[in-house]
Amino acid sequence: MATIKDVAREAGTSISTVSKALNGYYTISEEKIELVKQVAERLGYRPNARAQTFARKATRSVVLLTGLKKDIAFENPHMFEILAGIESSLREKDYSVTLRHCDIKDVCFLSREIMSGKSADGLMIHASVVTKELSMILCREEIPHIVIGKPDFRSNLCWIDNNNELSGEIAARRLMELGHRKIALIGSLEDDRISEDRIKGVLSELGEPCIAKIIRGDSTIEEGERMGSILLSEPNKITAIICVNNLLAVGCLRALNEKGIVVPDDVSLITFDEYPLAKYTIPPLTTVSIDVYDLGVQAGKLLLRKIKKPELSIQSYSTLPVLVERHTTTRCLLFEQDTV
Amino acid sequence: MATIKDVAREAGTSISTVSKALNGYYTISEEKIELVKQVAERLGYRPNARAQTFARKATRSVVLLTGLKKDIAFENPHMFEILAGIESSLREKDYSVTLRHCDIKDVCFLSREIMSGKSADGLMIHASVVTKELSMILCREEIPHIVIGKPDFRSNLCWIDNNNELSGEIAARRLMELGHRKIALIGSLEDDRISEDRIKGVLSELGEPCIAKIIRGDSTIEEGERMGSILLSEPNKITAIICVNNLLAVGCLRALNEKGIVVPDDVSLITFDEYPLAKYTIPPLTTVSIDVYDLGVQAGKLLLRKIKKPELSIQSYSTLPVLVERHTTTRCLLFEQDTV
């Protein structure tokens, strides 16, 4: 394996000249650069990455900390796509991302180990493993980091997440645009912050003369089905339903089917996110979603900026929701006179 | 940041003693090891990982090469879980995995760059980016590697995949056990090797007096639906259907629903793999699947062995399929007399 020494000898220059030529220093003449490059090419020289990361004082890599399999893999069908996004923006700047699963108990120790052992220049951390203690460490030791998802406590962490409140607003606005005025909300339990944010967004947008009813339960298909039928059996007829997540929507759709209610003609249905099954229901779900790949891309870029300038003031970033209109929503004819 | 020098000074020993003590060399006395460890602890010393990987001649890391987003992320809902499995088995041996997306055009160049630049000790490569040229390079240059998935040409590559033929056999055997004798197969087009392998397995197991009919089409829900209705409109009544993948199964299920055929009472349905939507159909799909996490784990272990012993002879590995019996299969009463 050819080393920089071999190139130097062969090119009749010093080692440092080779290094400079190959790394684009302007103190080397054009001709010499050309010569060195040719020799390097001829010898099949590849800089030893290990030696490089050692000599430079940066690894040009970040690590992504996520929860263990049981906690994360199943719950987050988007994870690979986020990861792909992260990787793509890092790759552009010659950085790489290495994956590390860890228990929430070990995350503090691990973060320190990685950073003080200099095996990475920064940390990407999934919200499911961030704790207050970790937050302290990251801030105190000025570790460049981005949290994927919003931590569920106040902190100076830098995070990136989809804007659930805004998503709620978008869903509500769309239904209003379509002429709906009697709208029900199927949410999950109060301790689910995502659900609460979406509900908050919906309610803030839903003005008079809108009538809204909220019903809550566990985030499962079965519960969605149960809540759906409850809604339908009530006297006050609704024309649209908002389900705070895909599972609830699938369940609700079943309830509607069972009662012979045609979606979207009789009742419109709108939901959030984009689980793989969202495309495959009958009819396919209209949903307010985000570009998760892009979320990863943005996260990568942000982290890179923090690494370059650690003094950069805290900033967080919310990706913009996009409405993916499939076939569970349509115009409501009932209140036509109101809208015109 | 404390370095090994600081520890040596503080402990009153030489640098090499510290290194040896911390790395468990047996030439250092128990007491000295204890002393060094205490001092290291007190100073908060963490070995510089960059210096370590440089001095040792191994990175203790592998890179996972997969196709670009558009090629892979959507098509493979299991990818993150496989990755989690890989990471977990590597972590056990203090190895790490870094992710790298690449175009199939660049994969040769990239592999060489990574390996001759010594940025990793081995390669994990998704089958979607392996080419014959790559295969040559990997073998000629004796690069430790594992291909995730079976390459679609003969080679000396080391790959790991689920055993589709065996999966087919298992599905068929189960239906026979349940008493089914008139079985139809919905496959995808002939160029889909996975589908062909499964069909092959099914046919090899399905003995007389079984009647089987095969029908093929694109791998989409719509096509599944179309093929399903064709099957049902035929005079020769079938009692069970095998769909070579989830999408076809979902489509077929729709066709059955539409015709008022009750699954599994009138017709049993069995499929393969486990897309996230498999659990959420009505009724949930019975499927012959594999533990993808485990596939990752095995892949990781295998690669580690190849890294330790590059001369290890070629070996490939098929994970064992498992039957996940949900609610689309049941005993067939029609041919009871045959079975007893």
Added chain:
DNA sequence: AATACTATGGAAAACGTTTTCCTAATATTT
């Protein structure tokens, strides 16, 4: 002609470990 710059490139330090080789002390064997 003397001085100050500038452009170019080399020498050598630095990065922080691991690992090889050696020495001294101690234990064992003859």
Added chain:
DNA sequence: AAATATTAGGAAAACGTTTTCCATAGTATT
């Protein structure tokens, strides 16, 4: 008691770059 083997630990090389600092030669300025 001498010879030999064993053990513990230190000195220094090695790993292959990057980067700092300096030297030289040529060019511009006074």
